[in-house]
Amino acid sequence: MDVPTTTSSPLGSRAVVAVHPSGDAAPELLDPTLPALYIDDLAAVRGDGVFETLMVRDGAVRNLDRHTARFINSAAMLDLPAPDTGRWHAATDLALEHWVASGGGDGSLRWMYSRGRETTREPTGWVTVAPEPPAVARGREQGVRVMTAQRGYSLDITKDAAPWALVGAKTLSYAANMAALRYAKSHDLDDVIFIGDGERVLEGPTSTVIMARDRDGVREILTPLHEVGVLPGTTQAAMYRLAGEAGWTCSEAPLTVGDLRNADGVWLLSSVRRYARVTALDGTPLDRPVCADEIEDLATRAAEGR
Amino acid sequence: MDVPTTTSSPLGSRAVVAVHPSGDAAPELLDPTLPALYIDDLAAVRGDGVFETLMVRDGAVRNLDRHTARFINSAAMLDLPAPDTGRWHAATDLALEHWVASGGGDGSLRWMYSRGRETTREPTGWVTVAPEPPAVARGREQGVRVMTAQRGYSLDITKDAAPWALVGAKTLSYAANMAALRYAKSHDLDDVIFIGDGERVLEGPTSTVIMARDRDGVREILTPLHEVGVLPGTTQAAMYRLAGEAGWTCSEAPLTVGDLRNADGVWLLSSVRRYARVTALDGTPLDRPVCADEIEDLATRAAEGR
Numbered sequence: 001m002d003v004p005t006t007t008s009s010p011l012g013s014r015a016v017v018a019v020h021p022s023g024d025a026a027p028e029l030l031d032p033t034l035p036a037l038y039i040d041d042l043a044a045v046r047g048d049g050v051f052e053t054l055m056v057r058d059g060a061v062r063n064l065d066r067h068t069a070r071f072i073n074s075a076a077m078l079d080l081p082a083p084d085t086g087r088w089h090a091a092t093d094l095a096l097e098h099w100v101a102s103g104g105g106d107g108s109l110r111w112m113y114s115r116g117r118e119t120t121r122e123p124t125g126w127v128t129v130a131p132e133p134p135a136v137a138r139g140r141e142q143g144v145r146v147m148t149a150q151r152g153y154s155l156d157i158t159k160d161a162a163p164w165a166l167v168g169a170k171t172l173s174y175a176a177n178m179a180a181l182r183y184a185k186s187h188d189l190d191d192v193i194f195i196g197d198g199e200r201v202l203e204g205p206t207s208t209v210i211m212a213r214d215r216d217g218v219r220e221i222l223t224p225l226h227e228v229g230v231l232p233g234t235t236q237a238a239m240y241r242l243a244g245e246a247g248w249t250c251s252e253a254p255l256t257v258g259d260l261r262n263a264d265g266v267w268l269l270s271s272v273r274r275y276a277r278v279t280a281l282d283g284t285p286l287d288r289p290v291c292a293d294e295i296e297d298l299a300t301r302a303a304e305g306r
Numbered sequence: 307m308d309v310p311t312t313t314s315s316p317l318g319s320r321a322v323v324a325v326h327p328s329g330d331a332a333p334e335l336l337d338p339t340l341p342a343l344y345i346d347d348l349a350a351v352r353g354d355g356v357f358e359t360l361m362v363r364d365g366a367v368r369n370l371d372r373h374t375a376r377f378i379n380s381a382a383m384l385d386l387p388a389p390d391t392g393r394w395h396a397a398t399d400l401a402l403e404h405w406v407a408s409g410g411g412d413g414s415l416r417w418m419y420s421r422g423r424e425t426t427r428e429p430t431g432w433v434t435v436a437p438e439p440p441a442v443a444r445g446r447e448q449g450v451r452v453m454t455a456q457r458g459y460s461l462d463i464t465k466d467a468a469p470w471a472l473v474g475a476k477t478l479s480y481a482a483n484m485a486a487l488r489y490a491k492s493h494d495l496d497d498v499i500f501i502g503d504g505e506r507v508l509e510g511p512t513s514t515v516i517m518a519r520d521r522d523g524v525r526e527i528l529t530p531l532h533e534v535g536v537l538p539g540t541t542q543a544a545m546y547r548l549a550g551e552a553g554w555t556c557s558e559a560p561l562t563v564g565d566l567r568n569a570d571g572v573w574l575l576s577s578v579r580r581y582a583r584v585t586a587l588d589g590t591p592l593d594r595p596v597c598a599d600e601i602e603d604l605a606t607r608a609a610e611g612r
Binding site: 149177 | 338341344345349352354385416420421424425432436456459470471473478480481
């Protein structure tokens, strides 16, 4: 997760690489103190592109394969040319090399892939590395107070019925997600869980929702069905593999807000933040369950997976 | 309207001005052949900003007051600082001056107002001028074949129920609008009319829908209700004033696709394209009505209003 309202590092402390997604040019290290995008780039003009945010830890990105797979899927949903993954990975290596050489520590690495410039019709793309924003660690350590919020679109509009709605693609058109987070903060809350008709749980603006039940010998972790327009979570997927090995039953289900309220624990998962336990849901406190340490250890190992 | 898929002019033929929306710096002419945006600008990273597109004709922008009012409203919906309109107008003058001096003719002028850079937390903004894309003139001259498309969000999610949905704000998060236009073009169509529940007519991805009835002594022009998440059209509003003076009854109504099919004429209105008559709706041809010349003259005069 990378909530921009808490980032305050100077851009000079970032690494920026131009990917040149098409054509013959190799990935190119840019001066982070200079502008990089042309004014007619459709990333800025229309939010017309896709992105991924990867955790950087110990000088390497984590869950590269899962992020790559989702990136390819998002690009396909936007009819962007299939990303040349070798080139994106080379750009990632170049950015990390520079990041580490200039003393950068743990942080987040972002892929941005744009339809490109209006004037050239060539796709554009960048890899950037930035430090972990302070609010990310805070959410992990202290948990988050969350409000539920109607997402706004119909659940019966699936990507099959209205492919242009881009439900399930990780696009650069995140203004509504950011607006929901601002709304929460203006009400002294930390984060949001989007819901649909019938209080069906969807996802956070920048996270995947999971809940745990750990009682009467049942140990299960649940996450909302992907069918209802939920972005598949890379951390959640990695965690499911680890949790399954540890004896948890892991599944997707049509969860409601009532299910979350009755869970033993609810967490938001994302690559950089790893996890943030929901300490209050729409004002109702959720106590820290006995299984919390175990769940959070699983989430950490999942997010840090190579 | 400025469908990017048809623009192919070199960026050097554009004018670009940095507005510096906050702080003390005056609007500043930029070299259009150099990058203007930093990689951490939330316009590009999140589509987190608002825009307007104004017609440039005879060296001046048209309907400045209407665009300014909508720009202020969009900014407020995104919790952006209220734009300093004097500064935006000064930047517009500077861009037009340079545009005209360098031989630019009719075209479109765009305001882009972004939440700004992650690293500085200062809003950013630009004014750009570009030539009219060829497809714009073609739509005006030949009309457009249109498909209806479910917008994707619930009509019962108004801006009051879910303000974060940003319904009715002209945001930089236009990826879904662009996807709908691409979908239409891939089906050999030219444009889209978004619809909601019950085939309720909303708007085009970059236009306002109007229909005319001209029979049995009734001469009326109708446009969808704004209450259902339709962006107020500057050209439509200007046209309503002119059409009213010319004896047309002009109103908003809860229009359905059936109403459009039974109309004497249907048009898409937008600032730069002015008008494009719908020549076929979901495959059903719509003949050019007797009143078309009059309607299109009204739309032209409306779009060219000072």
